[in-house]
Amino acid sequence: MMTKQRNFTSMLDVDQDEALALIQRAEEYKHGAQLQLAEPVYVVNAFFENSTRTHTSFEMAETKLGLTQIAFNPAASSVSKGESLHDTLLTLDALGVDLAVVRHPEDRYYEPLVEGGDLGLALINAGDGSGEHPSQSLLDLMTISEEFGHFAGLRIVICGDIAHSRVARSNAEILQRLGAHVFFAGPEDWYSHDFDRLGTYTDLDAVLPTVDVVMLLRVQHERHATTGFSADAYHEHYGLTHGRAALMQQRAIIMHPGPVNRGVELASDLVQGRQSRYVQQMRNGVFMRMAMIESVLRANQLGGIE
Numbered sequence: 001m002m003t004k005q006r007n008f009t010s011m012l013d014v015d016q017d018e019a020l021a022l023i024q025r026a027e028e029y030k031h032g033a034q035l036q037l038a039e040p041v042y043v044v045n046a047f048f049e050n051s052t053r054t055h056t057s058f059e060m061a062e063t064k065l066g067l068t069q070i071a072f073n074p075a076a077s078s079v080s081k082g083e084s085l086h087d088t089l090l091t092l093d094a095l096g097v098d099l100a101v102v103r104h105p106e107d108r109y110y111e112p113l114v115e116g117g118d119l120g121l122a123l124i125n126a127g128d129g130s131g132e133h134p135s136q137s138l139l140d141l142m143t144i145s146e147e148f149g150h151f152a153g154l155r156i157v158i159c160g161d162i163a164h165s166r167v168a169r170s171n172a173e174i175l176q177r178l179g180a181h182v183f184f185a186g187p188e189d190w191y192s193h194d195f196d197r198l199g200t201y202t203d204l205d206a207v208l209p210t211v212d213v214v215m216l217l218r219v220q221h222e223r224h225a226t227t228g229f230s231a232d233a234y235h236e237h238y239g240l241t242h243g244r245a246a247l248m249q250q251r252a253i254i255m256h257p258g259p260v261n262r263g264v265e266l267a268s269d270l271v272q273g274r275q276s277r278y279v280q281q282m283r284n285g286v287f288m289r290m291a292m293i294e295s296v297l298r299a300n301q302l303g304g305i306e
C-alpha cells in the first residue's frame with residue numbers, strides 16, 4: 001500500500017500503517033526502485049533556517065525522482081522586503097510551482113497556510129521551530145527498523161534539549177504509537193512536561209543499560225539563552241561519554257539527527273563508532289524523502305504517476 005499525504009506537515013497525521021508503508025517504500029528506493037513521472041513536477045525548497053542534511057537530501061530525493069527544482073533563496077527574495085510566508089507561497093503557486101518543501105523558525109507555520117485553503121501547491125514541512133520534523137522522524141524509524149525489524153517493546157531514550165527539539169517531539173509521538181517505550185533524559189531545565197504523555201523522564205545513567213536505542217539531541221543554542229553554558233559540563237553530566245557508552249548493551253545503537261556538536265552530546269570518536277548509526281541515518285534520509293514526496297505527488301495527482 002502506498003501512502004498518500006496531501007500535505008506532509010506533522011507526524012500526528014501519520015498512523016502506524018502509514019509509517020510502516022513509508023519505511024517499506026523507502027527501502028524499495030534504497031534497493032533501486034525508480035519512479036517514472038509522466039508529467040513535470042516543479043518544486044521549490046524554501047529554507048528560512050539553515051540546513052545541510054535536510055535541504056541537500058530533499059534536493060537529492062527530488063533529483064532522483066525526476067522533479068524540476070526551481071531555485072529560491074529566502075535571503076535574496078522579497079521576504080527581505082517584508083513579504084509574508086503566505087504571500088511568498090501564493091506567488092510561487094501562481095508561477096506554477098506544484099510542491100514547496102519549507103523549513104521555518106515559527107512553530108506550526110504551516111497551519112494557517114493549509115487551513116487557509118487558497119494555496120494550490122502542496123507543502124512538505126522540513127522542520128518548524130521547536131515543533132516537528134517529520135522527515136527526520138521517518139528516516140530515524142527506517143534506521144531503527146533496519147536494526148531491529150520491529151518497534152513494539154523497544155526501549156528508546158531521547159536525551160538532551162527535549163523542550164526545544166522538533167526531532168524529540170516527532171519521534172516520541174510516532175514511537176509511542178508503534179509500541180516502543182520512550183524515555184527522556186537531560187537537563188531538567190530543558191525538559192517540558194508537555195512530553196509526559198509520550199514517555200518517562202528519567203536519569204540517563206539509570207536507563208542506559210536497559211535501552212536498545214540512545215537518541216542524542218543537538219544542543220540548540222539558537223533557540224534559548226545558553227548564557228554560561230559549558231560544553232564540558234554538559235558532556236560530563238548529560239553527554240554520551242566513553243564511561244556511559246560502556247553502560248550500553250552491546251547490541252544497542254546510538255543515533256543523532258545532526259549536526260553533531262562533537263565532544264558535547266557525545267564523545268567525538270563515538271560519532272562514527274561501531275554502535276553509531278549517524279551516517280546510516282543521513283543515507284536513509286534521501287530514500288525516506290523520496291517515499292514522502294511520492295506520497296504527496298500521489299495524493300495531489302501530480303506527475304501523472306501510474
Ligand code: CP
Binds near residue numbers: 050052053127258
Ligand atoms: N537533522 C537536521 O535537520 O539537520 P539539518 O539542520 O542539517 O537539516
